[in-house]
Amino acid sequence: MANVTAALGLMSGTSMDGIDIALIETDGERHVAPGPSETVDYTPGLRALYREVLDAARTLDRREDRPAPLDEFEREITDAHMRAVTAFLTRHGLAPGDIGVIGFHGQTVLHRPERRLTVQLGDGARLADGLGIRVVSDLRAADVAAGGQGAPLVPVYHSALAAGLGSGPRAFLNIGGVANLTYIADGAPLVAFDTGPGNALLDDWVLRHLGTDCDRDGALARSGHVDEARLARLLDHAYFEAPAPKSLDRNDFSLDALDGLSPQDGAATLVAFTSAAVARAVAHLPAAPASWVVCGGGRRNPAIMDALRDRLGVPVETAEAVGLDGDAIEAEAFAYMAVRRLANLAITFPSTTGVAEPLTGGVIHEPAR
Numbered sequence: 001m002a003n004v005t006a007a008l009g010l011m012s013g014t015s016m017d018g019i020d021i022a023l024i025e026t027d028g029e030r031h032v033a034p035g036p037s038e039t040v041d042y043t044p045g046l047r048a049l050y051r052e053v054l055d056a057a058r059t060l061d062r063r064e065d066r067p068a069p070l071d072e073f074e075r076e077i078t079d080a081h082m083r084a085v086t087a088f089l090t091r092h093g094l095a096p097g098d099i100g101v102i103g104f105h106g107q108t109v110l111h112r113p114e115r116r117l118t119v120q121l122g123d124g125a126r127l128a129d130g131l132g133i134r135v136v137s138d139l140r141a142a143d144v145a146a147g148g149q150g151a152p153l154v155p156v157y158h159s160a161l162a163a164g165l166g167s168g169p170r171a172f173l174n175i176g177g178v179a180n181l182t183y184i185a186d187g188a189p190l191v192a193f194d195t196g197p198g199n200a201l202l203d204d205w206v207l208r209h210l211g212t213d214c215d216r217d218g219a220l221a222r223s224g225h226v227d228e229a230r231l232a233r234l235l236d237h238a239y240f241e242a243p244a245p246k247s248l249d250r251n252d253f254s255l256d257a258l259d260g261l262s263p264q265d266g267a268a269t270l271v272a273f274t275s276a277a278v279a280r281a282v283a284h285l286p287a288a289p290a291s292w293v294v295c296g297g298g299r300r301n302p303a304i305m306d307a308l309r310d311r312l313g314v315p316v317e318t319a320e321a322v323g324l325d326g327d328a329i330e331a332e333a334f335a336y337m338a339v340r341r342l343a344n345l346a347i348t349f350p351s352t353t354g355v356a357e358p359l360t361g362g363v364i365h366e367p368a369r
């Protein structure tokens with residue numbers, strides 16, 4: 001096979017739970033061989049700093065600005081990624097010279113494509129120099145600068161994975177902090193967009209009421225009842241009517257509509273919100289998917305999976321059920337996109353981000369040593 005590269009992908013998503021690392025071998029086209037993967041948790045200190053940084057980032061006008069504490073946070077997460085890669089390589093008996101490229105997503109702190117602004121913190125040059133490995137970073141910026149949504153980016157990789165799963169209109173649903181889908185049908189362009197909230201609102205609600213990171217196994221939501229009136233209020237948002245392509249910032253929805261609810265009923269209502277938003281997304285697809293493959297942390301929440309099955313009425317499976325690793329797909333995708341960047345292949349398309357022409361993306365950083 002021509003030009004197969006060993007590539008590492010690094011993703012730290014809007015849930016801010018940690019860094020996902022995945023190794024794949026790929027030609028950036030149809031050949032994809034996933035290797036080992038792991039997640040390295042962020043420290044509680046870094047998670048707390050992220051919440052401060054999200055507030056500070058709201059006022060940014062230029063993607064290169066780094067007012068405090070963004071500068072400190074960027075250094076800290078870059079170094080956390082560096083340590084994570086070093087440990088990963090050691091654990092798997094690999095040397096920097098074995099890796100052709102790293103795809104480094106960084107941490108999104110602001111996403112306002114309508115202002116042609118998307119900000120991912122993470123210093124690609126520092127990472128490349130520190131590790132002695134070529135890095136591709138800032139994979140969203142070119143798309144947004146060209147008028148695209150800059151998200152979701154993973155569809156190009158979902159499409160490569162779907163090629164190995166047989167035919168039939170299928171949707172991949174990633175439930176991270178925000179949820180996004182990719183619709184794949186034979187011979188048709190990909191359709192992709194963010195569906196609405198994923199886990200982030202539920203995480204915020206649980207942090208506020210229980211002081212814990214997430215509603216582990218959906219236990220809180222399963223002990224509550226959906227407040228249908230509040231759910232209707234949450235769904236009464238222009239985003240759900242808007243045609244695709246479209247994308248969201250982590251903070252586009254708030255918990256205000258849930259004020260006064262018990263922790264249990266609030267959690268149940270948020271699970272209903274996530275699943276109802278996915279069901280609303282079907283109207284924006286060329287046809288209803290015959291089945292759904294769910295990846296991202298939300299697939300571990302049985303309350304969310306049950307709610308999706310109820311609302312979608314077709315098979316809804318975890319990535320594992322079709323032989324994929326649902327925790328690693330996003331990180332694998334950034335490895336795949338980095339290889340496509342090196343080959344100048346497109347990573348975004350008119351039907352996935354609304355960009356006018358298929359476009360590659362990412363800045364290449366060659367290591368100084």
Ligand SMILES: Nc1ncnc2c1ncn2[C@@H]1O[C@H](COP(=O)(O)OP(=O)(O)OP(=O)(O)O)[C@@H](O)[C@H]1O
Nearest residue numbers: 013014015176177199214216217296297298300301
């Ligand atoms: N056992 C579990 N029970 C309930 N929820 C879970 C469980 N495991 C993970 N989650 C949820 O998944 C979230 C992490 O998801 P994931 O790692 O896909 O997020 P992410 O990488 O930040 O996503 P994205 O980049 O797509 O926003 C956690 O914050 C939590 O809400």
Ligand SMILES: CC(=O)N[C@H]1[C@@H]2OC[C@@H](O2)[C@@H](O)[C@@H]1O[C@H](C)C(=O)O
Nearest residue numbers: 014108111151152153154176178180
């Ligand atoms: C701006 C940004 O970082 N968006 C993330 C976020 O998390 C999920 C959803 O919102 C998706 O649009 C995207 O991430 C995935 C990896 C993507 O671009 O495909």
